[in-house]
Amino acid sequence: MPNILSLKRVPRLTYCALASLLALGILWIMAPQQVPLVLYKLAFIPLAGFACYWLDREVWPMAQPSGYLAKPWQDSPGFVPGAADFEVAPGCALLFLGACLRQALLVIAGMIAMGLAL
Numbered sequence: 232m233p234n235i236l237s238l239k240r241v242p243r244l245t246y247c248a249l250a251s252l253l254a255l256g257i258l259w260i261m262a263p264q265q266v267p268l269v270l271y272k273l274a275f276i277p278l279a280g281f282a283c284y285w286l287d288r289e290v291w292p293m294a295q296p297s298g299y300l301a302k303p304w305q306d307s308p309g310f311v312p313g314a315a316d317f318e319v320a321p322g323c324a325l326l327f328l329g330a331c332l333r334q335a336l337l338v339i340a341g342m343i344a345m346g347l348a349l
Contacts, residue, residue, distance in 0.1 A: 275345050283341030287334045296334060299327035 259266050288295065297304055301318040319327045 276342050279341040279345035280338045283338045284334070286341075287337045291330075291333070294326075294330050294333075296327055296330040299323040299330060 255266065255269070258269060299320055301320045304317050307317060
């Protein structure tokens with residue numbers, strides 16, 4: 232008989248969202264005038280991540296991580312347990328790693344910069 236708890240999976244970041252809502256509720260009780268300002272500032276952080284992601288795509292259009300895959304990811308037949316989701320083209324492993332790191336660091340840097348600027 233399967234374990235009942237394993238059948239009920241909680242969506243990702245549920246606990247983080249609940250903790251954020253709890254903190255927002257406490258803020259609402261302690262300083263309700265600050266809630267709109269906090270929501271306003273929080274909206275800019277994902278916006279910065281989105282902008283930096285598209286900046287990366289515009290500045291390096293030919294060096295996207297998907298460009299180093301062995302075959303287009305759209306042609307993938309499905310999930311295979313124990314295997315990589317997408318195979319990297321031979322000899323391009325370091326280029327793929329560099330492209331992934333560049334894109335992630337650019338997005339993170341933009342989000343941190345926006346968070347610190349507010």
